[in-house]
Amino acid sequence: MAKIDAQGVYYRELNEQVKELVAAGEKEIILDNVNGQRYIGDGLAKEVKIEINGTPGNDLAAFTDGVELVVNGNGQDGIANTMNAGKLVIHGNAGDILGYSMRGGKVYIKGDVGYRVGIHMKGYQQQQPTIIVGGTAGDFFGEYMAGGRLILLGLKSGPAEAVIGNHVGVGMHGGEIYIRGTVEDYQVGLEVQVSEATAGELEELREYLADYCQEFDLDLEEVMAAKFSKLAPVSSRPYGNMYAY
Amino acid sequence: MSLNYRCPEFLVERVESNCIECQACERQCANEVHFYDQDFEKMRAKDENCVNCHRCVVICPTNAIGIRKHPSEYKENHNWTAGMINNIQKQAESGGVLLSGMGNPTKKKIYWDHLLLNASQVTNPSIDPLREPMELKTFLGRKPSKLEFDEEEQIKDLPPQLELSAPIMFGAMSFGSISINACKSLARAASEVGIIYNTGEGGLHEDLRQYGENTMVQVASGRFGVNQDYLEAGAGIEIKIGQGAKPGIGGHLPGEKVGPEVSKTRMIPEGTDALSPAPHHDIYSIEDLRQLIYALKEATDYQKPVSVKISAVHNSAAIASGIATAGADIITIDGYRGGTGAAPTMIRDNVGIPIELALAAVDDRLREEGLRNQVSLVVSGSVRNSADVVKAIALGADAVYIASAALISLGCHMCQSCYTGKCNWGIATQEPELVKRLNPEVGFERAKNLIEGWAHEIKEMLGGMGINALESLRGNRLMLRGIDLTDRELEILGVKLAGE
Numbered sequence: 001m002a003k004i005d006a007q008g009v010y011y012r013e014l015n016e017q018v019k020e021l022v023a024a025g026e027k028e029i030i031l032d033n034v035n036g037q038r039y040i041g042d043g044l045a046k047e048v049k050i051e052i053n054g055t056p057g058n059d060l061a062a063f064t065d066g067v068e069l070v071v072n073g074n075g076q077d078g079i080a081n082t083m084n085a086g087k088l089v090i091h092g093n094a095g096d097i098l099g100y101s102m103r104g105g106k107v108y109i110k111g112d113v114g115y116r117v118g119i120h121m122k123g124y125q126q127q128q129p130t131i132i133v134g135g136t137a138g139d140f141f142g143e144y145m146a147g148g149r150l151i152l153l154g155l156k157s158g159p160a161e162a163v164i165g166n167h168v169g170v171g172m173h174g175g176e177i178y179i180r181g182t183v184e185d186y187q188v189g190l191e192v193q194v195s196e197a198t199a200g201e202l203e204e205l206r207e208y209l210a211d212y213c214q215e216f217d218l219d220l221e222e223v224m225a226a227k228f229s230k231l232a233p234v235s236s237r238p239y240g241n242m243y244a245y
Numbered sequence: 246m247s248l249n250y251r252c253p254e255f256l257v258e259r260v261e262s263n264c265i266e267c268q269a270c271e272r273q274c275a276n277e278v279h280f281y282d283q284d285f286e287k288m289r290a291k292d293e294n295c296v297n298c299h300r301c302v303v304i305c306p307t308n309a310i311g312i313r314k315h316p317s318e319y320k321e322n323h324n325w326t327a328g329m330i331n332n333i334q335k336q337a338e339s340g341g342v343l344l345s346g347m348g349n350p351t352k353k354k355i356y357w358d359h360l361l362l363n364a365s366q367v368t369n370p371s372i373d374p375l376r377e378p379m380e381l382k383t384f385l386g387r388k389p390s391k392l393e394f395d396e397e398e399q400i401k402d403l404p405p406q407l408e409l410s411a412p413i414m415f416g417a418m419s420f421g422s423i424s425i426n427a428c429k430s431l432a433r434a435a436s437e438v439g440i441i442y443n444t445g446e447g448g449l450h451e452d453l454r455q456y457g458e459n460t461m462v463q464v465a466s467g468r469f470g471v472n473q474d475y476l477e478a479g480a481g482i483e484i485k486i487g488q489g490a491k492p493g494i495g496g497h498l499p500g501e502k503v504g505p506e507v508s509k510t511r512m513i514p515e516g517t518d519a520l521s522p523a524p525h526h527d528i529y530s531i532e533d534l535r536q537l538i539y540a541l542k543e544a545t546d547y548q549k550p551v552s553v554k555i556s557a558v559h560n561s562a563a564i565a566s567g568i569a570t571a572g573a574d575i576i577t578i579d580g581y582r583g584g585t586g587a588a589p590t591m592i593r594d595n596v597g598i599p600i601e602l603a604l605a606a607v608d609d610r611l612r613e614e615g616l617r618n619q620v621s622l623v624v625s626g627s628v629r630n631s632a633d634v635v636k637a638i639a640l641g642a643d644a645v646y647i648a649s650a651a652l653i654s655l656g657c658h659m660c661q662s663c664y665t666g667k668c669n670w671g672i673a674t675q676e677p678e679l680v681k682r683l684n685p686e687v688g689f690e691r692a693k694n695l696i697e698g699w700a701h702e703i704k705e706m707l708g709g710m711g712i713n714a715l716e717s718l719r720g721n722r723l724m725l726r727g728i729d730l731t732d733r734e735l736e737i738l739g740v741k742l743a744g745e
Binding site: 058 | 338340341343344466467472473474476500512513517527536540541544664
């Protein structure tokens with residue numbers, strides 16, 4: 001296990017140090033006093049665990065391919081951008097465009113997330129990314145979604161509070177979104193059909209959530225003790241008929 | 246089915262005395278134009294299906310076929326042209342968005358054709374490239390403001406550069422928009438000639454990995470096929486913001502074209518539409534662009550030059566200045582005549598500006614701001630011949646991308662119907678029966694020949710000007726003169742009128 005004090009270290013230098021450690025075979029790295037440094041874990045394709053104490057900057061885990069990252073703090077924007085594999089656990093909130101074009105791996109957020117989360121998430125064969133958010137999400141959740149799964153729990157919200165913004169799943173043409181509770185028709189895109197999760201789907205959800213609950217020390221039964229709405233695309237070709245030939 | 250109100254665009258003419266009813270034309274036409282009429286025992290044609298791709302004309306063993314514009318003209322009207330009337334009929338049938346293939350074909354001024362090159366006479370000697378050395382080698386990437394050398398007299402800290410044997414690259418065309426055989430032809434030709442081809446937004450097919458050193462991998466808004474492995478596979482990385490044929494909009498590769506191979510390469514399920522959002526949703530500003538540029542540099546340890554491609558629009562100069570300061574190593578600008586596999590016709594024909602004007606404006610702006618050495622400038626859309634290349638270099642470009650010209654070298658006859666997926670030349674199609682018509686061995690030779698021919702012509706033009714290295718022509722607008730241009734046009738181009 002290696003430790004780096006990131007206090008006052010420029011991101012480029014910090015990431016170089018991390019890469020050097022990884023190249024030398026280090027399997028566990030702790031970064032202390034992280035304060036806005038960008039691109040941590042960017043492009044890393046090794047099995048290594050990085051624990052971040054503080055607030056990492058934008059594009060955390062961009063293009064990441066197999067790294068396990070834990071953030072003891074909040075995340076910022078662009079987290080897990082085009083991430084291919086790995087696991088990211090954030091013990092706080094995260095910003096906008098989380099998981100843009102993410103193709104694999106898992107991202108767990110304990111708190112709330114911003115706008116356009118899970119935009120253009122993709123799935124391909126065994127690679128099916130998962131994002132689970134414990135709190136609330138802003139507008140355009142799952143926009144253009146093409147694969148994988150987005151799970152929004154709204155655990156701290158009261159029954160009358162909205163856990164999600166508007167334009168959910170606009171342009172969605174693959175994958176699935178689960179929202180704990182209900183979602184109004186006006187909140188979702190035209191390309192989405194909403195139904196109550198079936199018993200079979202809840203079983204699957206339970207599997208995904210078991211790991212999440214373990215990470216954040218939550219009671220799985222309590223999390224499951226609610227209705228879940230499932231959002232699925234109406235078609236894998238939402239714009240198939242829009243052209244004149 | 247109701248009556249189709251459209252008149253056929255083309256007339257298939259068959260010289261009956263030549264036709265031997267071999268039915269080759271019927272077998273070769275994916276548009277189902279030709280058929281053998283049992284009753285009359287002769288070949289006939291459904292003119293309305295013809296797109297004028299010339300496949301049958303070329304394949305007919307007895308030269309029996311000719312295609313021409315259909316003689317049934319609308320009443321002469323300079324305002325309501327036949328094309329406009331046909332478009333309205335099409336939309337009235339379906340309510341859809343009009344689609345087009347290849348670049349803007351409308352009759353607008355082509356500035357290349359209003360620029361003329363200089364040649365040496367008496368006062369300095371011209372150079373004959375057949376017998377004297379002539380340098381076309383081009384390096385793309387950030388150039389340092391000053392050079393420092395180490396003890397072994399090697400340049401210290403030189404940013405990564407792409408090395409080209411000639412200032413020409415094959416423009417971005419994805420596997421999906423074009424066939425694998427077209428991709429293979431261009432990739433291999435690039436590799437043999439020592440230039441670069443661009444993957445477009447379609448991922449990198451495993452058969453093309455061997456050409457990595459000659460590959461620009463593209464990262465566009467859909468991020469198809471993009472992972473760490475992909476970023477490392479090429480010589481450079483290009484962030485595609487815009488395309489000259491469709492500035493400001495995204496792309497839809499229809500599900501029909503997403504077969505097993507395209508699916509694997511793009512890493513998306515078979516049969517789904519591949520949707521590229523209009524913007525990159527992680528880029529809403531120059532600062533955000535800088536973030537993605539550096540995310541890519543971080544991911545590849547600052548070993549690959551990063552290009553940013555935009556379409557030529559009204560304020561390209563200011564945008565380019567922003568891109569340069571955002572840390573890009575190369576700026577690519579695609580003009581409004583740039584090609585496409587499919588674009589909404591209204592966008593293609595009405596959005597964006599000519600590349601010649603955008604290039605001059607961007608080069609000026611970067612010079613004024615002292616940024617020109619920080620980025621290489623690549624232009625495209627459309628560069629039709631080696632003279633266009635030379636004019637682009639003289640206006641200030643470091644290199645050009647050619648795509649339409651490259652496809653023409655593979656057999657494209659500019660029928661502009663790429664979006665139908667029925668390309669009879671095996672280029673803009675994913676149908677196996679059509680794809681195999683393009684033999685990559687032949688395609689590679691033809692594309693290679695094109696670059697070699699152009700390179701030779703460029704040397705001749707340079708030699709004529711008394712210049713023996715392309716570097717001496719870059720931004721050397723004194724080598725250009727304009728004709729039929731207004732004072733304002735000349736001012737923007739930074740070129741004198743012929744005679745001055």
